[in-house]
Amino acid sequence: MDSIIDRRHNPKGRSLGNRQRFVRRARSHIRRAVKENLRDRPVTDSESGENVSIPADDVHEPGFVQDTRAGEHRRVLPRNREFHEGDRIPRPSGGGGGGGSEGSEEGEGEDNFTFVLTREEFLDIFFEDLALPDMVKQRIAAETAPVPRRAGFTKDGPPNRMNLVRTMHNSMARRVALGRPGMGALNALEYELERLRNGEIQPADGQSAERRIAEIEETLERYARRRKQVPYIDPIDLRYNHFETVQRPIAQAVMFCLMDVSASMDEDMKDLAKRFFMLLHLFLKRQYERVEVVFIRHTQHAEEVDEENFFHGRQTGGTVVSSAFAETLRIVEERYPIDDWNLYLAQASDGDDAPSDIKRCTDLLTEKVLPICQYVAYVEIARDPGGRRSLPAQSELWDAYEPLTAEHHHFATRRIQRPSDIYPVFRDLFRKDSVTQ
Amino acid sequence: MPTASPLFEGADWTLSSLDKIHEAVTHVGVDELGLELYRNRIEIITSEQMLDAYASIGLPHMYSHWSFGKRFAQQEMLYRKGVVGLALEMIVNSDPSVCYLMEENSASAQATVLAHAAMGHNHFFRNNRVFREWTDAKAILDYAQFARDYVARCEERFGPDEVERTLDAAHALQDQGVDRTAWHRRHSVAHERERIAARRRHERESESEFWRAVSSSPKAEGEPVDVDRQAEVRSLALPEENILYFIEKHSPGLKDWQRELVRIVRSLSAYFEPQRQTKMMNEGCACWCHFTIMHRLREKGLLTEGAMLEFLHLHSQVVAQPDYDDQRFSSINPYALGFAMTRDIERICTEPTDEDREWFPDIAGNGLPLETLKRAWSDFRDESFVRQFLSPRVMRQFHLFRLDDDPADDHYRVGAIHDDRGYRRVRSALADEYDPGETRPRIEVTDADLRGSRQLRLEHRVRAGRTLDALEARRTLRHAARLWGYPVVLKEIDEHDDSVLATYSETAS
Secondary structure (H helix, E strand, O other): OOEEEEOOOOOOOOOHHHHHHHHHHOHHHHHHHHHHHHOOOOOOOOOOOEEEEEEOOOOOOOOOOEOOOOOOEEEEEOOOOOOOOOOEEEOOOOOOOOOOOOOOOOOOOOOEEEEEEOHHHHHHHHOOOOOOOHHHHHHHHHHOOEEEEEEEEEOOOOHHHEOHHHHHHHHHHHHHHHOOOOHHHHHHHHHHHHHHHOOOOOOOOOOOHHHHHHHHHHHHHHHHHHHHHOOOOOHHHOOEEEEEEEEOOOOEEEEEEEEEOOOOOOHHHHHHHHHHHHHHHHHHHHHOOEEEEEEEEEOOOEEEEOHHHHHHOOOOOOOOOHHHHHHHHHHHHHHOOOOOOEEEEEEEEOOOOOHHHHHHHHHHHHHHHHHHOOEEEEEEEOOOOOOOOOOOOOOHHHHHHOOHHHHOOOEEEEEEOOHHHHHHHHHHHHHHHHHHO | OOOOOOOOOOOOOOHHHHHHHHHHHHHHHHHHOOOOOOOEEEEEEOHHHHHHHHHOOOOOOOOOOHHHHHHHHHHHHHHHOOOOOOOOEEEEOOOOEEEEEEOOOOHHHHHHHHHHHHHHHHHHHHHOHHHHHHOOOOOHHHHHHHHHHHHHHHHHHHOHHHHHHHHHHHHHOHHHOOOOOOOOOOOOHHHHHHHHHHHHHHHHHHOOHHHHHHOOOHHHHOOOOOHHHHHHHHHOOOOEOOHHHHHHHHOOOOOHHHHHHHHHHHHHHHHHHHHHHOHHHHHHHHHHHHHHHHHHHHHOOOOOHHHHHHHHHHHHHHOOOOOOOOOOOOOOOHHHHHHHHHHHHHHHHHOOOHHHHHHOOOOOOOOOHHHHHHHHHHHOOHHHHHHHHOOHHHHHHHOOEEEEEOOOOOEEEEEEEOOOOOHHHHHHHHHHHOOHHHHOOEEEEEEEOOOOOOOEEEEEEEOOOOOEOHHHHHHHHHHHHHHHOOOEEEEEEEOOOOOEEEEEEEOOO
């Protein structure tokens, strides 16, 4: 007999193992594609999976096939409209195959193989060689403490979780429904019985005392039986409070991107800063369920802007770095209570600052900013050394910041000169803490 | 004349209404059309599970290999981007036959798909000669499970990388893992040794003194024949077209578990071969079944008008044939041609024209369409089916024409069209296209020196100058050498003048 089976609830993802094998095999190519891809992504777009296109070499499955361009071929095609036997049709230029689209161009330059990496796969590869510093791990683990939450009632549980109200509620309903005689009725009968026996009262309906006594005794006996049959509390009445442990969604972080946009920062330098911010964002995104990004740019005064303006807006002016800290503190005050948010701050600058401002900067940093932040990184973008002049001596800002790193484990400074520095610097930043701990 | 109430209203279905649909479809299929079926096991699956099924090429179990992951990744991307839709169903050639239905299908689509796969394909699997000879429907599910477990065990013992290397190499040769032209008996060395000895004994005994005196051939007195060597060479049964088989049996470089892996790839390749050889007929049979059964259900009043319209829409999409210069065109749609030919045979049996009587004297007007179709479904494959049954009428309907591509000419030439002069040539050319012996490269093992250099020699008999793609040939040969463990040489030899067109050689790395 035929059978119809509903398989919809069977586990899906049977191909997952094969998919992982495939990704592993194509890993080196995928890694390259992922890094290429980084350039064109907006900072906050790490949600989507990745369209990855890799050369088909490693994942090519060869076989003996005929060269579509060699030798004679005959093909039968449908829907002839105008041809007669013997007609000659010019070969399409490029010498491709017949009317169809068969036959890929051969040679090493084969068609690329395009597919979608899931976000998880993408990030796995992206942070593949990046060790998580212990400090960050611990802190993050503390952020998502499991919290018990009421989740209704169960019929089973430990005695200390018993819910008396619910249990008695059930018990009473059952006793009423099954007619269990209550203590009140019992006591009244016993009292009457006693008085009858002592001759204090006579039955009201005129029957003899003896008969009434026998009647009451019988009732009492029936009541006792009934009370045994219907217990006061039955196991089915029991209800227990039930708790589920849930991860309280407090694992959220806000990331402040501070950048100097004064005239001294050119497009290339901004691009370097952008890539750094992006890495940090991706990295945090992996640790927290929610990551918000705040962009603050500053010249002589600071303002919060959107991403587009942050990276592409043009503005010139002097430089007062402390204004950015002040703006940060204002925003924290306003929107991100420090009890609920993990604060990360990354500052990118070329290190130019008004000499008078430097003291204010370090004061703000040590007294206000560092105590509330999980991690603060200062990245100094140096000019391309291949360019006009050799690297200048460290900026004054750098000189002022540098000593602070010794006192504060979660403050780090690094310099970036070229794109290839970003990864090492990024790794370095996070490694430093694990070393000092 | 509608007499019954419809099986379903609207697009929704439930398991119980599906049961009713299945019953009605089976009633028409089995009791009225007399289809002979394997038992059906119908499984409802989601689109994700369908993608999974795609990746494991339809079998419920499949061993693990990255290439299936690649297929999955690609299908998934195409599906998510909306480039391709998913099949409405998928059916496994097994006993019982496993038939997957997508949950997204509407009730009308489910009825169509049941008639198509659970009736049409099922009947074809069970009755077609190619399937009966090549596949063992009862054993395939167990075998696939065995293969999966065996590969997993090997990965545990010898490491995934080793297993992957062997499977990669075997996959490269899987098209050469099929006995395509003939199923020949293979003999063991012992058997061959005995046979040669018996023949020599017979020669000696029947030799008369008289003939020896007349023609004292020097050969008879020559060096002693190495019977062992002869037996060995004969037992190799060269030339051998099934390269994977040859490697599995004779490769000096393979370990036992690797031999078993090669065998698994070869067995599954052989299992799928009939599907390649009968694709067009199989779909034609299934389309004819759904078309006939759905119309029959409508006649009985079991389908609403809406369901019928939806069915017709679906059907016309399935059997659409894009023009040769249309962007969507890749080849002749097997559903379209198969369905058209099947309907045409039905017509020839019942309402033949004079032309049909001339072309098909043995079936024209025989009044037995069902019997004629069943005979065709059981005895033919695509190539012979076209050669036998493609009628001028269908060629006209499809406006078929033959395009010749000769590299010496800078123009294509129209070789034949759908007219009196061209019918037979078009038909023959189309049949050739469906003939695996004609379209796939013919590569054989011609020699294997098992005692000396251990070199394996392959030969490609090149037809009409159609040489192998050089890069692919080198890559594939590298895999062959990996399996053989010693040098492998491939020569491309022109079929007509025996000239060598190309030589490739790879050593095991």
